[in-house]
Amino acid sequence: MWRFSMTDKTIKFYTDEWKALPWEKFQKNLYRLQHRIYKAAKENDVDTIKSLQTLLVGSKCAKYLAVRQVTQLNLGKRSAGVDGVSKLNPKERIQLAADLGQLNNWKHEKLRRVYIPKEDGTKRPLGIPTIKDRAMQCLIKYALEPVYEASASDGDFGFRPGHSTWDIQKYIFNNLNSSAKGYKKTIVEIDISKCFDNINHDKLISLVILPNGLKNAIRSALKAGVLTEKEKTTSGTPQGGVISPLLANITLHGVEDLQNEKVSSTKSMQRGFRYADDMVFILKQGEDPDELLVKIRQFLKERGLNINETKSQTVSATKGFNFLGWHFLVKPDNHKFVCFPSKKNHNSMKLKVKNTVKDTRYPLKDRLKMVKTIYRGWFNYHRYCDMSQVNLWSLHNWVYKYLRKSSKIPQNEIIEHVRGIFTGHNQKVNGFIASKGSRSIYDNDWLYWANRNNKRFTGPLLTTLWKQEFRCKSCNLLFSTEDIIELHHKDGDNQNNKPTNIVALHRTCHQYEPIHGEKRIRRKRVIPE
Known part of the structure; x- marks a missing residue:
């Protein structure tokens, strides 16, 4: 990978140039394209989807945001790939954004393999792509994720924006509490054997909706992740990749619906819940678990996967089961649900x-x-x-x-x-308000998502957000789940929280907009890390 050596003066020049880029405008333009892709996917308009995807990956906004995401925001931003590069200076970031215009001919580097110790004493292999390849994956993810989101089911919550394990926890409560007669129900817990390693590439590529050039980039990324020395294989999704969870979701999409119960010609009751490759199914009294297992095995077989029989189980809800770090149980004596x-x-x-x-x-x-x-x-x-x-x-x-x-x-x-x-930790038993898995942040209902994802805010900040309809007072953009929000005090007194004296802003707007004029004061951080 190209590297640039620079003087302090040059570093400052490119740092200022990078900071001065219109990031809020980039985010707004990217979201508009993603919403259009989502809308086209809802209408099954494949030609329009691919046309918009081509437009997105070629856009300046998406390329710069992809580079920013993998070099400055992601938790693994300092992880080096096989080229040994762990960070980029601003000039190199700008150059990388320009290079992302060559996606159709992209050749993915091999992954640097590291082995993560597991609690049972074994080690889990993890493949780490280079920064360039992570940026490429992120750019393709921007184009592909809205397509998947348009078809996501009510039982799918893993690694999806706006959703979490808490959604599944609440849905299990809804299915197993005393009013739902959870004490009569049976749980089928499924573990997939080496899911990320064994996904069939050809089947996955057939499920992906992308222009052919971008499909080739995906295939190149897949093959890069599972190479042994001088040996090519046709299986494996690189777990360390930016796009890996999305590819796994695409492969497993629909398995969580195999036990759904029809309640009308257009509606069904969700009975399966999946978080990436972990899933549980809730069966009513009298339903045969073996029939479900046959359907699951057939579904997985078509994708090159198998059930891990030693880690999967069928158990009564009154016996309890572990899932996503929790133990779920319906007490046999009083039929009370506990988690x-x-x-x-x-x-x-x-x-x-x-x-x-x-x-x-x-x-x-x-x-x-x-x-x-x-x-x-x-x-x-x-x-x-x-x-x-x-x-x-x-x-x-x-x-x-x-x-x-x-x-x-x-x-x-x-x-x-x-x-x-x-001490001092708050809890509210079963108090989470779950969203349907079929809801998506790309549905353009930003007021719903801003309200939902900002429930952690309290006091003057929450009041101000409601007053502003969760929009930044400076750029007028809706706050997203990743934004850091700050309160601006008009009179410079950060103790004066009267409604007429405060407005909520993006941190970037608070920092770069000339809001304070010449009497700029030190800002008070209102959102903890």
Whole structure:
């Protein structure tokens, strides 16, 4: 990959040029194209879909946003591929955006293979593409995702914008609570054997709606991910790729609907729920699990896949089952539905906390901050669970005793530290409001999505967002799920939160627009990381 060496003056020039690009305009133009693709897909207009996809991947807005996404925003932005490049300077980003115009002739590099340890002692292979290839995948994803979103079912929630595991958690509650007579129901939990490694390429390509040139780029990416030394294969979706989860979703699309119950000529009751390659089906009393398994095996066989018989199971709801880090159970005595962290998930968190506390490479103060971050993230994921079913006190007590034994901190300060880590976390059992899997952020109902995805906001910010209909007061664009929002105080006093004194802005608008004039003041961060 080309690299540029630059003087400090040149670096500043290209940094300023990169920052000055009209990012909000780019996002608006990209979304317009994606909405048009989504609308054409809803109407099954394949010719229009492909025409718009060609327009999108050739657009300046999509190419620059793809580069920005993989080099500045994604969690794995510093992961190097086989070329060893882990980051790009602004000039290299601009050059990469220009190079993305050659997608039809793109040759995907091999992936750098790394092996991630699993809890059972084995290792999971992960393929990491180069930055150039990640940008290419991101650009194609922009064009392909709206097509898939247009046909997504009510039971599909994995790795889709605007959806989460909490949706599935709530739907399982709706199917298994006492009013739904969950105590009479049977659960079929399906695990697919090496799903990402065994997907049949030809079948996947046949399911993808893209112009032929972009299909060839997808095929090149697929083949790059599963090469052994000097040997080509025809299976495997690179798990480390930007587009991999979307390709897996396209391959498995429809399997979650195999047990749906018809309630009218146009409507059906969703009985299967899938998150990527993990899925559960809820069967009513008297329904035969073996009939469902036959249909699932046939569906998977057509795609080169098989059920992992050792990890799949059929179980009564009153026996309970683990799914997505949770344990779901209908109590046999009172038929009450409960959901709480699975034993494996809970133990994994406790082990992380204990190992962090005992890691003397870091000062104790830093270790306690890391523990608080670990616990807060874990508790937030389980915020809609019944945490009374889990023994949390034992971990509190362990941390307290360790600090008393291994540090010279006064007892009253230890108590305050432990309280700061383990208390003050909000929960609302089964309180999540789920959306249908068939809803999509590309449906142009931005007020619905802005309202739904900004429920975490409270106080003056929430009031201001409602007043502005979730639009930025500066650029008038609707806030997306990834935007960082800041409050601007007109009089410069960040303690004056009167409705007439505050407006909500994108951070970028707050930073680059001349809102403050010559009396610019330091902004108060209102949205935590």
